[in-house]
Amino acid sequence: MSEQHITRWLEPYLDGELPGMRRRQVEAHLKTCAACRAELEDLRVLSALLQAHPQAPATLSAGRFVAQVQLRLPRQEKTTLERAVERGRWAVPVLLLGVWVVVLGIWGLSGVLLAAGEVGLFESLGLGWLIPTAGAGLWPTIDFSRGGGSVVAELRQAVDTLHWLVLIPLELLVTIGVLYWSWLVGWRYYQQHQSQTNQMGR
Amino acid sequence: MIGQPGVSESDEDLVALAKTGDRQAFGELIRRHRERVVGVVYRMCGDACLAEDAAQDAFIQAWRKLHRYEPKAPFQNWLYRIAMNRALDVLRREREGADVDDLPLASPNLGPEASAERTDLGEQVRRAVLALPDASRAVLVLREYEDLSYREIAETLDIPVGTVMSRLNYARKLLRTALAPVMEDL
Structure with missing residues (x-):
């Protein structure tokens, strides 16, 4: 990938971490660069895929969890x-x-x-x-x-x-x-x- | 305020009550944040039972150190910090007692359909996330599953924002390699 590409800004862009000026630069670049668009798409796919990670299977109900913790609470420092x-x-x-x-x-x-x-x-x-x-x-x-x-x-x-x-x-x-x-x-x-x-x- | 602390109260109000020794107010805080704290620890250590134990320890530690909490950052992020440390302690302990290959890559309580589930998408993602280095996985979990900003992650893990970015980049690079076959199918 050439120096003109903006791959280092793609992740912060995807995560909503870029300030206005830089974000507009990235958006302008993405309109003209197919490689960076593909890279961004890959990151989006990965992010969506990660949401398939299963939730923790609960072995305790909420009430039981709270009760167990409360029973173990020591005196506060x-x-x-x-x-x-x-x-x-x-x-x-x-x-x-x-x-x-x-x-x-x-x-x-x-x-x-x-x-x-x-x-x-x-x-x-x-x-x-x-x-x-x-x-x-x-x-x-x-x-x-x-x-x-x-x-x-x-x-x-x-x-x-x-x-x-x-x-x-x-x-x-x-x-x-x-x-x-x-x-x-x-x-x-x-x-x-x-x-x-x-x-x-x- | 008289009566039981309830859902209408903010975390900060409940923390203020809990700081005076009010266990019921702290119980309400546990009820509110249990799922997310257990989730963070589970994604860090990959074992549901260990995650619940470590999450309980994290809440107990939070209770002990409650007087140190200053409401500059959200209470939840402060809990994440404690939970992350507990999760890393659990992993360290497990590694000391077992071979790295013995670490729980698959959940032990999957039941009779375990082998079928292991091949599904969620299981592949879980294994890929669990195979990441701890430091990168911690950043990834807070960003992808808890939706924390880079700054919040930096504060939670006590690392510079630049380190958050580089660890996240590294984690995503590894995941893209590990999940490449799955990604191609999508």
């Missing part, structure tokens, strides 16, 4: 998000509880050290360097000697002590509690939403 949420169910409260315990422990220890320093325990044990000094260290410390004895100053000192030793841990506890309950409420809502979606689908 969970999405990454679903797996993360599942893990988070336990990880989030445990993490919050851990943070609360650690922070409260450090706070408690700090309070004990301050009180011990105040009564001179460290100095008597030769551990004076353990006494926290104002402005140094991780945690804000309370200057118990501040105030110079006036009632206002003593009141202020008492408020400071109350604030650092009681209120802040309490605020922290409340914040962690709120976060914990928010997570539980969110989790409950997610579970209910999942079960409602499943029920609506049935």
Whole structure:
């Protein structure tokens, strides 16, 4: 077959895959070329012949086929998000509880050290360097000697002590509690939403 | 939507339900696509019993991987992809366990008229298709029997469009040779 023939385009033409311009070129060529027309006819005959391929002889009825598959259906794989949420169910409260315990422990220890320093325990044990000094260290410390004895100053000192030793841990506890309950409420809502979606689908 | 998923719902709606774990919605999808999926596998492996088993496996695999399906392509084409892979697995397994000549060129459950049927046109076509190389046969089956476009075949089999064209051309060339006597009689 000569180079002018368009045999390479005949199959895409037959399959309806040629764009308009190329299709018109092929059609124009087919009007003048008997060899390409014969080739196209062969392809058409083959395509028609292939339709004689028998259908798969069904050994199972549709209902039985569906029932057999449904019986074998395992649990679906969970999405990454679903797996993360599942893990988070336990990880989030445990993490919050851990943070609360650690922070409260450090706070408690700090309070004990301050009180011990105040009564001179460290100095008597030769551990004076353990006494926290104002402005140094991780945690804000309370200057118990501040105030110079006036009632206002003593009141202020008492408020400071109350604030650092009681209120802040309490605020922290409340914040962690709120976060914990928010997570539980969110989790409950997610579970209910999942079960409602499943029920609506049935 | 309340009640059983039915014929009025689109594949996409049923897939969305099935993704939430709704087995009845998935059952409706199986009912819709069973015949075509079994047909594809049958034309790939040539054995009706194997085809039904492989098609069942394909549906189970589809159920497992349903969360990965994105409705950019028709659900049916996604199923074809899984079914084709299952069919190729079945063929590979069969070949490992048997001589190539033992592969089911004739359907085992043809019954008492088997020898007569083997000579008929449909049987000759079936044998010719089954004798094609797997890769070419997969492309041919999707084009000739499932009427997929070149692009859809490329996406289903994860190959370039150019490869689809060359495999189809090769398959048709082999078939024209194999079926030449039949074609001359037509």
